[in-house]
Amino acid sequence: MTDDELERKCTSWAERFRFYRDPPTKEKLGCWLKYFAPKDLGVAAKVLDHVIIVGAPEINEGYKAALDSLTGWNPDPSKRSGRWFFVGFGRPSESGPAMLRQFRHANNLAYGKFDELFHDLRDLPELKLTAYDHVVFVDDFSGTGRQVTKMWPRVAELVASEAHCYLVLTAITTKALEKLSTIQELKVIASMTLGPDHAVFHQENKSFSDEERLIIEHYGKQADPLNPKGFGGLGVLFVLGHSTPNNCPPILHVDKPEWRGIFPRYLRSEASGGTV
Helix, strand or coil: CCHHHHHHHHHHHHHHCCCCCCCCCHHHHHHHHCCCCHHHHHHHHHHHHHCEEECHHHHHHHHHHHHHCCCCCCCCHHHCCCCEEEEECCCCCCHHHHHHHHHHHHCCCCCHHHHHHEECHHHHHHHCCCCCCEEEEECCEECCCHHHHHHHHHHHHHHCCCCEEEEEEEEEEHHHHHHHCCCCCEEEEEEEEECHHHECCCCCCCCCCHHHHHHHHHHHHHHCCCCCCCHHHCCECEEECCECCCCCCHHHHCEECCEECCCCCCCECCCCCCEC
């Protein structure tokens, strides 16, 4: 790959990735490419070419479409079927509770009169849910399905009824969707379903050759020796505008002195060298 080709690609990538909260500039992209040997630059470029990035407008559109698709929901309480409640899925420090605010704004439910609809997981027992009620859990992404399946028994205890339960996501992998389909009480609604071709290390991936996967894993070991393929070993090439899933290859998101990814998962204070 010639210098002119790289220059053009860096310009294109910077434009396409501008929706990330810490947008990778051409300069940052150039620094990142220097981690790769000249013979491997084509593979590094191919990884970036396959990255899907979803910004806030698309996330909002998906959240609105998801709620509109649910039978029985209406902003007017007199036209609803049963009671409705919205809950961020996960612990307070995780993405679900943070995305609940965005879900609320996306569906024009930010007014005070809708406050009683929004709750934390710990509030569920107090709601005394019945089979006529609906609980919409909100999160952004499910890569392996592990977090949901691990937490669901506890969440089901909190629901403690036959209430209709939904999980609204921006995106889910086919692997996670298959795993979550075993939870009969939970209906999953996602704007995007990412198949094997969006996961570098998926056994059915046809976008990358075995040789290219080995090269990506080689550099992944430099970025994160303990998790060179990303969590779950998928290497999902998917980035949300507000954060990068840990299922993404570490070469893209690790942020430490020896390796600066272009999509850092946490904002870093330049003065302290820490995270904020």
